[in-house]
Amino acid sequence: MPEITLDDFNSLIHTVYEAGIDPHKWSAFVGDLSGHLDDTLICLHAHDTVARASLGLLASGAAPEFIDSYVRDYAAINVWANGMAIAPIGKLVQSEEIYDPDKLLKTEFYNDCLRSQSLVSASAVALHRSSDRMLFLSGNIRLRNHDLVRARVNRTFDLLGPHITRSFELMRHIPHQVEGEDYRATLETSTDAVLFIDRAGRITHCNRAGTAMRKDASLLAVDRDGHLHLKDPRADATLRIALAAIARADFPAIPGSFPVRRAAGSPMRAMIVPLAHRTRKQCSIRFSRTFRLQCWSCATSRRRSLPSLHCQAMG
Structure with missing residues (x-):
């Protein structure tokens, strides 16, 4: 059972951030991830924590009939879901941490649902949570080769978790891409400022709000070379560190959220977000009226990636 290669991981990251623009890509991500993790049922859950019901499920690695039965019947008795409702966002959680394994064997959830698929444990990452709803990604692991598979799932989820949470943050703040539409056209309708930059950090394009934002000398400067x-x-x-990491395709080295301060006005937070672009080597930086800054990196058709940055006013 081969390890996931750096190229495989980078491809998954590309799909994660593409899904932040085009939510239909989440299905491709779940399928791709399942293809790299044998003997694992990969699921992206939307769950109502009050009604204890599934709000939707993307899954790969099980028969459609099983998926339908989970949404219809088993989500309501998922004993792991209660633990995920209080799990830290973006952090790897193992099923043994949120429900006793010995007690699990006596539950209806295990005997009617998990056992039919030879599933014995799971690793998961909580992605987003509101007062009554949550999103989480789970890797449900079968008995065969359990220990080996578990170790690979944990390593992969631990690396992917922060990127997936950033992508969901993107989905909350940017327009969804229309099929066949260029990123620039999609973001032109945004009230947030967007500046596209290439791998060297040169601005190549701005939307209307971005053109106005370029005049904010307290936040940024553009030299004579752009x-x-x-x-x-x-x-x-x-x-610069993020640009260098993306240029060498070292996505785990991309910095997480970091502060951006100005001489005047509220400080912001920034988040590096790589995205893929079909034709041009560029990335974008996005600012909102509430001083939210986001940068996307776009890549070539060969899937080479560029950086993106997201900044948010600090309360």
Whole structure:
């Protein structure tokens, strides 16, 4: 059972961030991830924590009849879901941590649902939560080769978790891409400012709000060659680190959320987000009226990626 290669992982990351623009891509991500993790049922759950009911499920690695029965009957008795409702966002959680394995064997959920698929444990990551709903990704592991498979699932989920949570953050704040539409056209309708930059940090395109944002000298500067610079030295250094990491396809090295400060006005937080683009080597930086800054990286058709940054006003 071969390990997931760096190219495999980078391809998964591309799909994760593409799904932040086009939610239909989540189905492709679940299928691709399942293809790399044998003997694992990969599920992306939307769950009502109050009604204890499934709000939707994307799954790969099980018969459609089983998936239908889970949504219809078994989501209501999923003893692991209660634990996921309080699990830390973006962090790997193992089923043994949220429900006693010995007690599991006596539950209706195990005997009527899991056992029919030879499933004995799961690893999961909570992605988003509101007062009554949550989203989480689970890798449900079969008895065969359990220990080996579990280790691979844990390593993969641990690396993917932060990227998936960032992608869901994108979905909350940007317009969804229309099939066949270019990212630039999609984001042109946004009230947030978007600046596209290439791998060297040169601005190549701005939407209408982005053109106005370029005049904010307290936040950014553009040199005579078109390179973007954040006025906060530490934030700008982090942007350079992210550009370098993406250029060498080292996605795990992309920095997470970091602060961006200005000489005047509220500080912001930034988030690096790589995305793929079909034709051009570019990335984008997105600002909102509430001082939310986001940068996307776009890649070539060969799936080489570029960085993206997301900044948010700090309360």
